[in-house]
Amino acid sequence: MSQQQSKASSKRERFVYEDDEVIEKPFNWAQLGRLFHYMKPYRKQLLPIIITMMILGTATRLAIPALIILAIDEAIWPKEGSPSMTLLYTYAAIMLALYIIQWGANTLRIRYTNIIGQRIIYDLRHDLFSHIQKLSFRFFDKRPAGSVLVRVTNDINALQDLFTNGVVNLMMDCVQLVGIVVILLLWNFQLGAAVMITVPLMFIVSTSLRKRIRFAWQDVRTKQSRINAHLNESIQGIKVTQAYVQEKNNIHYFDHMNKVNMKAWHKASALNQTFGPVIEITSAIGTLILFWYGSHLIQTSVITVGVLVGFANYIGNFWDPINRLGQMYSQLLIAMASSERIFEFIDEKPSVPELQEPKRLKEIEGHVKFENIVFEYEAGRPALKNINLEAQAGQSIALVGHTGSGKSTIINLLCRFYDPVQGRVLIDGQDIRDVTLESLRSQVSIVLQDTFIFSGSIRDNIRYGRLDATDEEVELAAQAVNAHEFIKLLPDGYDTQVEERGNVLSMGERQLLSFARALLADPRVLILDEATASIDTETELKIQEALKTLLFGRTSFIIAHRLSTIRHADKIVVLDHGVVMEEGNHDELIRHKGIYHGLIEAQYRFLSA
Numbered sequence: 296m297s298q299q300q301s302k303a304s305s306k307r308e309r310f311v312y313e314d315d316e317v318i319e320k321p322f323n324w325a326q327l328g329r330l331f332h333y334m335k336p337y338r339k340q341l342l343p344i345i346i347t348m349m350i351l352g353t354a355t356r357l358a359i360p361a362l363i364i365l366a367i368d369e370a371i372w373p374k375e376g377s378p379s380m381t382l383l384y385t386y387a388a389i390m391l392a393l394y395i396i397q398w399g400a401n402t403l404r405i406r407y408t409n410i411i412g413q414r415i416i417y418d419l420r421h422d423l424f425s426h427i428q429k430l431s432f433r434f435f436d437k438r439p440a441g442s443v444l445v446r447v448t449n450d451i452n453a454l455q456d457l458f459t460n461g462v463v464n465l466m467m468d469c470v471q472l473v474g475i476v477v478i479l480l481l482w483n484f485q486l487g488a489a490v491m492i493t494v495p496l497m498f499i500v501s502t503s504l505r506k507r508i509r510f511a512w513q514d515v516r517t518k519q520s521r522i523n524a525h526l527n528e529s530i531q532g533i534k535v536t537q538a539y540v541q542e543k544n545n546i547h548y549f550d551h552m553n554k555v556n557m558k559a560w561h562k563a564s565a566l567n568q569t570f571g572p573v574i575e576i577t578s579a580i581g582t583l584i585l586f587w588y589g590s591h592l593i594q595t596s597v598i599t600v601g602v603l604v605g606f607a608n609y610i611g612n613f614w615d616p617i618n619r620l621g622q623m624y625s626q627l628l629i630a631m632a633s634s635e636r637i638f639e640f641i642d643e644k645p646s647v648p649e650l651q652e653p654k655r656l657k658e659i660e661g662h663v664k665f666e667n668i669v670f671e672y673e674a675g676r677p678a679l680k681n682i683n684l685e686a687q688a689g690q691s692i693a694l695v696g697h698t699g700s701g702k703s704t705i706i707n708l709l710c711r712f713y714d715p716v717q718g719r720v721l722i723d724g725q726d727i728r729d730v731t732l733e734s735l736r737s738q739v740s741i742v743l744q745d746t747f748i749f750s751g752s753i754r755d756n757i758r759y760g761r762l763d764a765t766d767e768e769v770e771l772a773a774q775a776v777n778a779h780e781f782i783k784l785l786p787d788g789y790d791t792q793v794e795e796r797g798n799v800l801s802m803g804e805r806q807l808l809s810f811a812r813a814l815l816a817d818p819r820v821l822i823l824d825e826a827t828a829s830i831d832t833e834t835e836l837k838i839q840e841a842l843k844t845l846l847f848g849r850t851s852f853i854i855a856h857r858l859s860t861i862r863h864a865d866k867i868v869v870l871d872h873g874v875v876m877e878e879g880n881h882d883e884l885i886r887h888k889g890i891y892h893g894l895i896e897a898q899y900r901f902l903s904a
């Protein structure tokens with residue numbers, strides 16, 4: 296990397312979404328409770344099976360070393376009498392049965408925890424996705440798409456492990472640990488206490504090590520999340536990148552992030568590897584104490600050989616749960632950070648709320664009125680200042696004005712993507728805040744400049760306007776707006792698959808598709824954000840004809856960029872810095888010789904230049 300480039304890379308801190316940086320906060324019990332609430336639907340059917348299997352599995356595991364002690368002390372090496380092979384076989388048979396029960400219980404437990412875990416993840420993902428679908432534009436204004444994506448994917452995945460095996464393992468390990476401690480202390484208090492002397496030491500060392508390991512992995516995840524964000528942006532903006540020949544710069548920046556991620560991973564992995572030896576050394580010290588002190592106790596006839604062997608067996612089962620509990624704690628903290636971010640989204644209230652009991656907007660005529668509207672996206676920066684505007688049913692209103700003058704904002708308010716700070720928007724005399732969003736938006740359609748084409752067939756995309764439309768209705772709509780011709784020429788006609796955003800279609804074709812979609816929806820009020828890109832004359836003519844069909848008999852609001860297309864509008868509204876400056880039809884405004892006249896002249900000069 297050249298010096299200049301590396302300088303540029305280190306200076307920039309892009310793709311850092313503060314709310315996605317993994318945060319470690321004090322343990323939040325309320326949050327954990329909320330998370331566990333998702334288990335509630337399964338507590339009657341699946342949970343009892345899992346708990347029974349868990350108890351069975353742990354009990355059999357704890358019983359086996361006890362049987363070994365009995366087998367040695369009573370069958371192989373009895374204090375009194377001779378060894379008994381019959382007794383030995385009996386103990387062996389019981390042990391075999393216990394192993395089989397343990398295997399069966401574990402298999403069932405794993406199967407049911409997986410089922411429960413997956414259902415919980417499904418429910419959580421469903422809740423999150425359906426909530427995000429309902430959130431208002433304001434929410435998306437504040438967040439890059441990548442950051443929303445990360446929550447539905449990465450953060451939910453982080454909870455997957457917790458629910459599929461984490462919780463049950465945690466409970467099993469706790470029960471197993473307590474069981475072993477109780478059995479050892481009851482069987483022989485002295486020896487039990489002696490072998491557990493290393494536990495506090497191990498606890499202190501492992502806690503501090505775990506913390507460092509956790510932070511190191513958090514660092515890796517943050518770096519990966521930045522890579523994801525960069526990747527998302529790079530793919531979305533690939534055309535601009537290539538057009539401005541920024542590929543090299545982009546690759547260098549990506550390499551830089553990739554390298555930083557690799558270093559973070561090496562660091563975390565190296566730290567992780569120190570944990571195993573710590574556990575092994577501590578358990579080796581524990582075993583050493585067991586045999587040293589145990590043989591002393593055998594010599595003094597305090598314990599039998601069987602007890603020593605049994606203790607060794609229990610101790611073998613002791614360190615694993617301790618190790619896992621440490622890991623589990625880290626996993627729990629990561630899951631808490633993820634759940635915090637998930638619930639933050641789920642708790643987000645739509646900024647255009649519906650009334651408690653909203654009415655349905657009855658079939659409208661299409662009379663639209665903006666009454667003393669004031670609106671601001673950000674406090675203190677008004678985008679619209681005291682707008683009063685009226686469209687009679689069936690009238691066409693053209694909105695013109697310089698870029699940033701507030702044209703799109705007016706239509707955003709009419710669709711109720713945002714609510715005004717002051718004033719109201721009325722349709723047929725009804726405040727649109729009092730009616731359901733569904734009944735409003737099903738009668739007010741919008742055709743955006745940048746038409747979104749979803750992945751699927753052409754037919755599916757037109758049908759998006761009204762999902763219950765028949766194939767025939769879809770084709771009739773396409774014919775009415777002159778889209779049929781080009782669709783028929785596509786490889787599979789109406790069944791041709793188009794990629795997301797319709798990259799394979801031209802701008803004009805996309806416009807015609809969106810007209811067909813709007814015509815199918817058959818709204819009373821139609822909003823049209825006219826495409827700015829220049830289209831060839833033939834397509835332009837087709838679009839103009841299609842527009843006539845589309846607008847016929849409807850109240851329409853047209854954001855016009857090519858002023859030639861709005862000459863025949865019933866009313867032209869000229870906006871400037873969020874204020875209505877002029878209002879009238881084309882002839883009136885030309886005679887007035889104001890802003891509109893100036894815009895027409897400027898466009899004429901531009902076109903003839």
Ligand SMILES: Nc1ncnc2c1ncn2[C@@H]1O[C@H](COP(=O)(O)OP(=O)(O)OP(=O)(O)O)[C@@H](O)[C@H]1O
Pocket residue numbers: 436672673678696697698699700701702703704705
């Ligand atoms: N989501 C947003 N958040 C903050 N400010 C916004 C947002 N959208 C628009 N604005 C601001 O509001 C003002 C009006 O914007 P608007 O999009 O309505 O203009 P416009 O007339 O439609 O412009 P154009 O012709 O360029 O599309 C502008 O100053 C713009 O920067």
